[in-house]
Amino acid sequence: MKYLDEFSDPVLAKRLFDDIRAVTTRPWSIMEVCGGQTHSIIRHGIDQLLPEEIELIHGPGCPVCVTPLEIIDKALEIASRPDVIFCSFGDMLRVPGSGRDLFKVKSEGADVRVVYSPLDALKIAQENPDRQVVFFGIGFETTAPPNAMTVYQAKKLGIANFSLLVSHVKVPPAIDAIMNSPDCRVQAFLAAGHVCTVMGMGEYPELAERHRVPIVVTGFEPLDILEGIRRAVRQLEAGQHTVENAYPRAVQAEGSPAARAMLSDVFEVTDRAWRGIGMIPQSGWRLSPKYREYDAEYRFSVTGIQTEESTVCRSGEVLQGLIKPHECAAFGKECTPRNPLGATMVSSEGACAAYYLYRRLETPDKEASSVG
Amino acid sequence: MGHGGGGTLSAELVEHLFAPAFGGDVLAELGDSAHLLLGGARLAFSTDSFVVRPLFFPGGSIGDLAVNGTVNDLAMAGAVPAYLSCGFILEEGVELSVVGRVAEALGEAARTAGVVIATGDTKVVDAGHGDGIFINTAGIGLIPDGVDIRPQRAAPGDVVLVSGPIGVHGVAIMSVREGLEFGVEIQSDTASLAGLVADMLAVCPDIHVLRDPTRGGLATSLNEIASAARVGITLDERALPVPDTVANACAFLGLDPLYVANEGKLVAFVAAEHADAVLAAMRAHPLGKESVAIGHCVPDHPGMVVAATGLGGTRVVDMPLGEQLPRIC
Numbered sequence: 001m002k003y004l005d006e007f008s009d010p011v012l013a014k015r016l017f018d019d020i021r022a023v024t025t026r027p028w029s030i031m032e033v034c035g036g037q038t039h040s041i042i043r044h045g046i047d048q049l050l051p052e053e054i055e056l057i058h059g060p061g062c063p064v065c066v067t068p069l070e071i072i073d074k075a076l077e078i079a080s081r082p083d084v085i086f087c088s089f090g091d092m093l094r095v096p097g098s099g100r101d102l103f104k105v106k107s108e109g110a111d112v113r114v115v116y117s118p119l120d121a122l123k124i125a126q127e128n129p130d131r132q133v134v135f136f137g138i139g140f141e142t143t144a145p146p147n148a149m150t151v152y153q154a155k156k157l158g159i160a161n162f163s164l165l166v167s168h169v170k171v172p173p174a175i176d177a178i179m180n181s182p183d184c185r186v187q188a189f190l191a192a193g194h195v196c197t198v199m200g201m202g203e204y205p206e207l208a209e210r211h212r213v214p215i216v217v218t219g220f221e222p223l224d225i226l227e228g229i230r231r232a233v234r235q236l237e238a239g240q241h242t243v244e245n246a247y248p249r250a251v252q253a254e255g256s257p258a259a260r261a262m263l264s265d266v267f268e269v270t271d272r273a274w275r276g277i278g279m280i281p282q283s284g285w286r287l288s289p290k291y292r293e294y295d296a297e298y299r300f301s302v303t304g305i306q307t308e309e310s311t312v313c314r315s316g317e318v319l320q321g322l323i324k325p326h327e328c329a330a331f332g333k334e335c336t337p338r339n340p341l342g343a344t345m346v347s348s349e350g351a352c353a354a355y356y357l358y359r360r361l362e363t364p365d366k367e368a369s370s371v372g
Numbered sequence: 373m374g375h376g377g378g379g380t381l382s383a384e385l386v387e388h389l390f391a392p393a394f395g396g397d398v399l400a401e402l403g404d405s406a407h408l409l410l411g412g413a414r415l416a417f418s419t420d421s422f423v424v425r426p427l428f429f430p431g432g433s434i435g436d437l438a439v440n441g442t443v444n445d446l447a448m449a450g451a452v453p454a455y456l457s458c459g460f461i462l463e464e465g466v467e468l469s470v471v472g473r474v475a476e477a478l479g480e481a482a483r484t485a486g487v488v489i490a491t492g493d494t495k496v497v498d499a500g501h502g503d504g505i506f507i508n509t510a511g512i513g514l515i516p517d518g519v520d521i522r523p524q525r526a527a528p529g530d531v532v533l534v535s536g537p538i539g540v541h542g543v544a545i546m547s548v549r550e551g552l553e554f555g556v557e558i559q560s561d562t563a564s565l566a567g568l569v570a571d572m573l574a575v576c577p578d579i580h581v582l583r584d585p586t587r588g589g590l591a592t593s594l595n596e597i598a599s600a601a602r603v604g605i606t607l608d609e610r611a612l613p614v615p616d617t618v619a620n621a622c623a624f625l626g627l628d629p630l631y632v633a634n635e636g637k638l639v640a641f642v643a644a645e646h647a648d649a650v651l652a653a654m655r656a657h658p659l660g661k662e663s664v665a666i667g668h669c670v671p672d673h674p675g676m677v678v679a680a681t682g683l684g685g686t687r688v689v690d691m692p693l694g695e696q697l698p699r700i701c
Contacts, residue, residue: 043681
């Protein structure tokens with residue numbers, strides 16, 4: 001298939017596997033930051049085919065997984081209001097809050113709608129002037145610009161019944177937090193290519209230098225990921241720690257100036273809690289004062305939320321690369337996609353879901369095999 | 373909503389709620405159609421309800437689907453479809469011209485499939501209590517002597533064949549329902565498969581399993597068969613016939629084509645010695661000219677479907693929980 005097939009060619013992949021094998025002389029731990037990369041690695045069996053010295057550690061880059069429980073609970077409360085049409089991307093609907101999710105709220109009569117673009121939510125607001133329309137704005141630097149653009153459009157068009165429930169997060173502060181952890185085992189990073197498509201690579205050289213860690217900007221198809229790993233291993237073997245762009249067909253050094261300008265107009269950087277990880281300073285965005293009236297938290301005064309996390313779920317350690325999903329005692333037993341304890345089991349980009357979906361030959365699950 | 377998606381939740385609803393409440397041995401088989409013995413004749417009997425939005429889409433309409441869906445359920449038992457019933461539930465306010473277009477499409481599809489609409493019913497519900505038009509069809513057909521097609525008959529060594537490109541209907545519906553445009557128009561593959569099945573049975577009456585992978589896609593059908601027969605299934609991922617348009621649309625939305633609905637495709641399990649003949653018969657029929665072998669039945673990992681990835685790894689192809697949800701990025 002044009003644009004995709006050529007990046008999963010088995011002959012080229014074998015050549016890259018051979019190259020990686022040839023340069024590897026000792027064990028290395030490499031973190032792929034993005035959940036989309038994790039999904040691709042597990043789906044295509046890339047980790048099974050790498051030399052055993054190379055360990056891939058799955059990072060925190062699943063936007064659904066790291067959205068704080070408090071924000072999910074706020075979404076559930078806002079969505080439950082009779083005058084609200086609550087719009088979201090599909091994969092947020094199954095994420096558990098404290099006891100329920102958006103599907104449950106929908107089945108109780110709330111008007112929850114799946115949209116494919118925040119602009120669709122704005123259109124719904126235009127078509128329903130007597131209702132409040134809220135869009136659930138989560139995600140990394142990839143989804144933040146269109147959400148910012150939508151708020152900009154709402155203000156420009158004077159659409160007063162639209163607001164954004166914001167929980168945007170930034171990748172570089174998360175890399176910094178992971179490297180600052182005393183338990184950190186990460187020796188190199190595959191940075192998320194689509195994040196750099198928007199933001200460019202300017203934030204990474206300082207991180208690479210300070211933590212003496214190679215960072216390779218990497219795409220999402222199998223050959224992209226193998227090329228990222230090959231470059232990371234070459235740097236590690238040579239004792240280097242530079243920033244490399246292994247995704248040049250999508251990433252320019254300066255990123256997208258238009259998207260960055262939109263971000264800095266509509267949002268401002270703030271401290272943000274990451275589900276399972278905790279507070280990371282300066283790691284998120286919120287609406288800037290100029291757009292505060294479009295902030296759903298401000299508009300709906302959602303306060304007094306009491307959150308309740310599972311006591312056995314270890315998704316936070318999975319997100320920080322400290323354990324593999326199947327090393328959690330609840331994996332595949334109390335915690336399945338059917339009854340998820342944490343967001344990493346719900347999201348299609350979550351590491352636990354990827355292991356559950358694609359790796360049950362290695363970690364058999366009795367519950368799932370008895371249903372069917 | 374997930375209980376209507378054709379995945380694990382749908383199966384649980386039927387197995388744990390409906391089947392125990394209704395009782396009876398016939399229902400316990402849980403195939404696409406029931407196999408009945410009546411006056412010495414072996415009949416297949418099936419029913420299906422159609423709630424598709426929009427009512428008209430590229431390549432078809434709810435009228436075509438209402439015929440082809442039930443006809444195909446009968447054909448998947450190897451039956452020659454004969455008679456259909458047709459129940460319309462109309463929402464107050466739906467235009468009669470729209471009902472007329474649907475009825476014409478339904479009649480045309482029945483004539484093409486060679487079945488007779490023998491009885492019907494019409495109900496009208498209040499505005500706001502329906503979605504324009506809902507249709508239920510039920511059908512009966514005669515199963516020829518010597519034909520015994522059931523999911524339980526899948527056996528290690530069987531070759532798994534599929535009659536053409538997958539995921540086309542689901543992407544066609546998404547392209548109009550969600551207002552998504554994928555650069556080229558994708559037509560639904562809705563069609564009656566009874567003729568194709570007849571040609572396959574002519575060269576091999578001992579086909580073990582037939583299934584039309586509708587809701588939940590090919591992955592769901594294969595999981596159901598693996599579970600019913602307690603066999604493993606291995607797929608060659610690179611052999612899967614996924615058209616570029618479907619692959620691109622799915623990549624864009626974060627969906628897996630294996631789970632996207634089809635309405636005019638079948639999957640067949642045949643013993644290895646008959647596979648070439650059946651494949652040739654499929655390719656000789658207009659609805660099966662792009663048929664391919666995609667995998668095998670194996671004694672390993674019973675109840676589980678495992679794909680060999682293009683790079684040489686393996687992955688489990690699981691039963692979906694409910695509807696697939698588009699990803700955030």
